[in-house]
Amino acid sequence: MFPLRRNRRLRSNESIRSLIRETIISPNDFIVPLFVVEGSNVREEIPSMQNYFRLSLDHLEKEVKELWKLGLKSVLLFVKVPDNLKDNQGKEALNPNGLMQRAIKTVKNACPEMIVMTDVALDPYSVYGHDGIIENGQIANDATSLFLAEMSVAHAQAGADIVAPSDMMDGRILEIREALEDNGFINTGIMSYSAKYASAHYGPFRDALDSAPVDLQNIPKDKKTYQMDYHNRLEAIRETRMDIEEGADIVMVKPGIAYLDIVREVKNMSEVPVAVYQVSGEYCMIKAAAEKGWIDHDAVMMEQVTAIKRAGADLIASYFAKDVVKLIS
Numbered sequence: 001m002f003p004l005r006r007n008r009r010l011r012s013n014e015s016i017r018s019l020i021r022e023t024i025i026s027p028n029d030f031i032v033p034l035f036v037v038e039g040s041n042v043r044e045e046i047p048s049m050q051n052y053f054r055l056s057l058d059h060l061e062k063e064v065k066e067l068w069k070l071g072l073k074s075v076l077l078f079v080k081v082p083d084n085l086k087d088n089q090g091k092e093a094l095n096p097n098g099l100m101q102r103a104i105k106t107v108k109n110a111c112p113e114m115i116v117m118t119d120v121a122l123d124p125y126s127v128y129g130h131d132g133i134i135e136n137g138q139i140a141n142d143a144t145s146l147f148l149a150e151m152s153v154a155h156a157q158a159g160a161d162i163v164a165p166s167d168m169m170d171g172r173i174l175e176i177r178e179a180l181e182d183n184g185f186i187n188t189g190i191m192s193y194s195a196k197y198a199s200a201h202y203g204p205f206r207d208a209l210d211s212a213p214v215d216l217q218n219i220p221k222d223k224k225t226y227q228m229d230y231h232n233r234l235e236a237i238r239e240t241r242m243d244i245e246e247g248a249d250i251v252m253v254k255p256g257i258a259y260l261d262i263v264r265e266v267k268n269m270s271e272v273p274v275a276v277y278q279v280s281g282e283y284c285m286i287k288a289a290a291e292k293g294w295i296d297h298d299a300v301m302m303e304q305v306t307a308i309k310r311a312g313a314d315l316i317a318s319y320f321a322k323d324v325v326k327l328i329s
Helices: 007-011 014-019 057-069 099-110 141-158 172-182 200-209 234-246 257-269 280-291 297-311 321-328
Strands: 030-036 043-046 049-055 074-079 115-120 162-165 189-196 250-254 274-278 315-318
Touching: 007 014, 030 057, 030 099, 030 321, 049 057, 049 280, 057 099, 057 321, 074 099, 099 115, 099 141, 115 141, 141 162, 141 172, 162 172, 172 189, 172 234, 189 234, 189 257, 200 280, 234 250, 234 257, 250 257, 257 274, 257 297, 274 297, 280 297, 297 315, 297 321, 315 321
Parallel strands: 030 049, 030 074, 030 315, 074 115, 115 162, 162 189, 189 250, 250 274, 274 315
Antiparallel strands: 043 049
16 A cells, blocks of 8 residues: 555666566577578578578578577578479478478587477478368368378488477377377477467568468468467467377467467466467568667567567567577677
8 A cells, every 4th residue: 555565666776677577588588490491602681571581501500500609599490492392292391301301400410409490381392382281172181280290200300309380280289299109209399389370470481481372273362271360369278278188398379479368378278388489570560660760679679579478488489589689698
């Protein structure tokens, strides 16, 4: 009761504010997404993602070593597959000498202790840009799940520590878990994109990997038949609970800042760590507004990643990871 309780006493200077701060950001909070391409000496800026790059394997090696020196301990790999290797089945994903497999080995050779997470989805390999196999004009759930299990085993064989299925097929976590167990990869983790919404924030990412759905007659023009409707909340809880029951070691909410209510709901019910993906659209909005001089880039960046952690994230996949760590150190 006022004046016995004056809350501003504990806000009076930075020292006292930092002493009682509830949410602390550290390098241990972050997963660093990395985009990998074929070739050598390639470090090309992604047009829609200012100061973020596609990397050939030689530059991937350099990047990983730099990340480790900064205290960043986990990367999430995505590959840009040449068009001539794409088909409806995603067969290139199983190539033992494919780009993803070589990228995993590159990271592990450069920095053995770095945690390597891998994107498990068909869209980089699909001629249609979808996360699943197309059959009769529809996304074939069960056939896709079986293939994703094979892909996960292929990533584990190459040295991946954690596979990250981002497709939102029903039942794919169980398929993946059983396939990993059957092939002896009992310690390979699964980070499931459990509550991945059909969001308008993904555009720059699809530009980075050339993985947007193609506009063809008789196939879905978007991903709304498998990614979640952003009007829904309880659906996220159902999806997450099922993934945990099927064997997910980490669950993810994607995107981030517009879904903090979902993050808190998932954190409250989850018995496993919760990851959040601060996606490309969120990254680009801050970059673009800062370039215009409308916002303070670093202040908004820090406020947003802190909000994501405060909402319940144990891990944050963010294109800002390096910027944040350099700033706080």
